[in-house]
Amino acid sequence: xxxxxxxxxxxxxxxxxxxxxxxxxxxxxxxxxxxxxxxxxxxxxxxxxxxxxxxxxxxxxxxxxxxxxxxxxxxxxxxxxxxxxxxxxxxxxxxxxxxxxxxxxxxxxxxxxxxxxxxxxxxxxxxxxxxxxxxxxxxxxxxxxxxxxxxxxxxxxxxxxxxxxxxxxxxxxxxxxxxxxxxxxxxxxxxxxxxxxxxxxxxxxxxxxxxxxxxxxxxxxxxxxxxxxxxxxxxxxxxxxxxxxxxxxx
Amino acid sequence: xxxxxxxxxxxxxxxxxxxxxxxxxxxxxxxxxxxxxxxxxxxxxxxxxxxxxxxxxxxxxxxxxxxxxxxxxxxxxxxxxxxxxxxxxxxxxxxxxxxxxxxxxxxxxxxxxxxxxxxxxxxxxxxxxxxxxxxxxxxxxxxxxxxxxxxxxxxxxxxxxxxxxxxxxxxxxxxxxxxxxxxxxxxxxxxxxxxxxxxxxxxxxxxxxxxxxxxxxxxxxxxxxxxxxxxxxxxxxxxxxxxxxxxxxxxxxxxxxxxxxxxxxxxxxxxxxxxxxxxxxxxxxxxxxxxxxxxxxxxxxxxxxxxxxxxxxxxxxxxxxxxxxxxxxxxxxxxxxxxxxxxxxxxxxxxxxxxxxxxxxxxxxxxxxxxxxxxxxxxxxxxxxxxxxxxxxxxxxxxxxxxxxxxxxxxxxxxxxxxxxxxxxxxxxxxxxxxxx
Numbered sequence: 001x002x003x004x005x006x007x008x009x010x011x012x013x014x015x016x017x018x019x020x021x022x023x024x025x026x027x028x029x030x031x032x033x034x035x036x037x038x039x040x041x042x043x044x045x046x047x048x049x050x051x052x053x054x055x056x057x058x059x060x061x062x063x064x065x066x067x068x069x070x071x072x073x074x075x076x077x078x079x080x081x082x083x084x085x086x087x088x089x090x091x092x093x094x095x096x097x098x099x100x101x102x103x104x105x106x107x108x109x110x111x112x113x114x115x116x117x118x119x120x121x122x123x124x125x126x127x128x129x130x131x132x133x134x135x136x137x138x139x140x141x142x143x144x145x146x147x148x149x150x151x152x153x154x155x156x157x158x159x160x161x162x163x164x165x166x167x168x169x170x171x172x173x174x175x176x177x178x179x180x181x182x183x184x185x186x187x188x189x190x191x192x193x194x195x196x197x198x199x200x201x202x203x204x205x206x207x208x209x210x211x212x213x214x215x216x217x218x219x220x221x222x223x224x225x226x227x228x229x230x231x232x233x234x235x236x237x238x239x240x241x242x243x244x245x246x247x248x249x250x
Numbered sequence: 251x252x253x254x255x256x257x258x259x260x261x262x263x264x265x266x267x268x269x270x271x272x273x274x275x276x277x278x279x280x281x282x283x284x285x286x287x288x289x290x291x292x293x294x295x296x297x298x299x300x301x302x303x304x305x306x307x308x309x310x311x312x313x314x315x316x317x318x319x320x321x322x323x324x325x326x327x328x329x330x331x332x333x334x335x336x337x338x339x340x341x342x343x344x345x346x347x348x349x350x351x352x353x354x355x356x357x358x359x360x361x362x363x364x365x366x367x368x369x370x371x372x373x374x375x376x377x378x379x380x381x382x383x384x385x386x387x388x389x390x391x392x393x394x395x396x397x398x399x400x401x402x403x404x405x406x407x408x409x410x411x412x413x414x415x416x417x418x419x420x421x422x423x424x425x426x427x428x429x430x431x432x433x434x435x436x437x438x439x440x441x442x443x444x445x446x447x448x449x450x451x452x453x454x455x456x457x458x459x460x461x462x463x464x465x466x467x468x469x470x471x472x473x474x475x476x477x478x479x480x481x482x483x484x485x486x487x488x489x490x491x492x493x494x495x496x497x498x499x500x501x502x503x504x505x506x507x508x509x510x511x512x513x514x515x516x517x518x519x520x521x522x523x524x525x526x527x528x529x530x531x532x533x534x535x536x537x538x539x540x541x542x543x544x545x546x547x548x549x550x551x552x553x554x555x556x557x558x559x560x561x562x563x564x565x566x567x568x569x570x571x572x573x574x575x576x577x578x579x580x581x582x583x584x585x586x587x588x589x590x591x592x593x594x595x596x597x598x599x600x601x602x603x604x605x606x607x608x609x610x611x612x613x614x615x616x617x618x619x620x621x622x623x624x625x626x627x628x629x630x631x632x633x634x635x636x637x638x639x640x641x642x643x644x645x646x647x648x649x650x651x652x653x654x655x656x657x658x659x660x661x662x663x664x665x666x667x668x669x670x671x672x673x674x675x676x677x678x679x680x681x682x683x684x685x686x687x
Contacts, residue, residue: 072634101645
């Protein structure tokens with residue numbers, strides 16, 4: 001589904017990603033871990049198409065197509081979804097209206113008519129129940145005044161509505177209490193099928209007890225320096241990242 | 251001949267052709283003298299520092315179109331709020347169109363200034379109110395001198411006027427260039443409520459200059475809601491002079507939606523004579539190309555325990571220029587005044603300009619007054635967020651701009667106007683999304 005080959009990316013001429021190779025197949029869950037500043041969030045943003053980052057070398061192949069030249073919205077239309085570490089507050093746009101616009105613009109890009117209003121309402125009801133989101137919440141301005149947990153639940157609600165092929169969860173666990181974490185993880189697990197894939201980006205192993213990865217990768221100085229099974233996450237939790245860094249330097 | 255000279259010399263002929271017995275004969279004569287002395291304002295005048303009339307005064311305007319033009323309802327329907335039942339006072343090239351209008355004398359007077367000036371039964375109202383709110387500045391004086399047509403609305407005591415009143419001026423392009431000077435008088439007596447929608451629309455690309463004066467009197471406990479829709483074409487310019495005198499416990503609001511026109515200047519003045527009243531001034535300006543919109547507001551707090559709320563939002567693209575000059579005066583006696591003013595702007599192009607100048611003159615010591623002004627760009631992180639959800643750049647931009655300005659719509663009481671404005675915003679931003687919030 002996703003093939004990243006020798007990806008280099010920089011922001012304002014500062015190299016952040018320095019040769020990433022990663023392959024994600026349908027049905028898989030990959031975790032990307034690493035210390036602060038290792039390039040985890042940059043990788044997520046580059047896959048989603050953030051313009052500030054310049055890809056200087058390498059390829060991002062999604063479903064057989066190089067998506068490097070595509071705009072963020074075109075990647076979204078193809079089924080890429082990024083759950084933001086810091087969801088942006090947009091005063092004056094309600095959650096419902098935002099979702100309606102996103103879904104109908106995606107349908108428009110695929111040559112489909114707008115989703116009928118009753119179908120949309122039904123979907124909103126089902127998906128908000130999945131994430132245990134109060135209906136009143138949906139008429140509020142997007143992320144404005146939301147707590148950390150509400151913001152993250154709202155991200156996964158959007159994921160549920162958009163049904164992406166590839167979801168990248170960027171530090172979705174940060175700022176979540178244990179109940180919110182459970183709700184979010186439960187949502188992600190319920191949305192998981194054999195046809196879609198998830199990349200979980202996290203600093204801590206905690207989330208991976210709930211969203212169990214098939215593969216764990218360690219990112220350090222813009223490169224994947226170690227890959228393994230879910231056991232690797234436990235090892236990192238116990239020993240920290242220093243031993244990985246040392247191993248690399250040797 | 252310069253426009254000023256042309257106006258002054260045509261005044262004689264104009265005044266001759268009216269009856270000497272006109273109740274405003276003297277007022278007109280004084281007004282033309284004032285205009286003759288002062289002339290059109292220039293950028294040397296402090297209040298006109300950022301707005302130059304030069305480019306709109308250069309045309310050879312016809313002042314009194316001779317030919318009457320009839321237009322069909324189907325051609326103008328889209329410029330009306332047509333999905334509501336309303337009274338309509340419609341003018342074509344400055345002349346009243348009875349065919350397109352719907353007026354009334356049933357308990358209230360919704361009719362014409364020309365009739366009110368001519369008929370004895372209106373004489374008392376004219377003597378009491380005409381030119382009693384307008385200031386003696388040169389442009390208002392010019393309008394006063396040539397006052398002959400416009401809307402005359404008198405709502406007597408305890409009337410809730412359920413149908414809004416639409417005042418619409420069309421120009422057909424029958425003249426190579428046309429200057430219009432409509433004059434509206436609106437008197438709302440005790441306990442009455444009226445809603446008015448005003449629009450000026452040119453139907454061709456021939457230059458049009460409108461210098462309009464509207465005087466509104468909101469008497470004790472009256473409620474007046476006024477909506478101005480300014481979405482004219484590239485060669486039409488508007489100088490709107492509106493004066494509102496309020497008495498105790500009255501509420502008056504003016505919403506101005508400026509989306510088009512070559513040059514638009516709004517001189518909006520509120521005078522509060524009485525206690526416990528409320529004035530609301532709100533506006534959304536979205537312009538591009540080389541359009542120019544200037545909001546020049548005044549709220550004069552004269553007595554205690556009153557409020558005023560000003561909220562103007564502006565979005566400027568291309569080489570468009572905007573001006574906001576908001577003055578709030580709180581007299582010494584006007585204790586416990588609450589006056590709020592905010593002006594927020596987004597510049598979406600490097601060449602767009604906004605000049606924003608809040609002016610507070612406070613002579614009382616126990617008041618709450620605030621003002622704030624911001625000028626910014628669209629939030630790029632919000633743009634990426636929306637685009638990553640599949641909303642294309644143009645639509646994302648439009649949604650953000652709509653979200654930026656839509657709190658101004660919250661106080662619009664007529665849902666059909668809200669819908670229409672929302673549609674106009676979508677058109678203006680070139681997108682086909684509903685914004686249905």
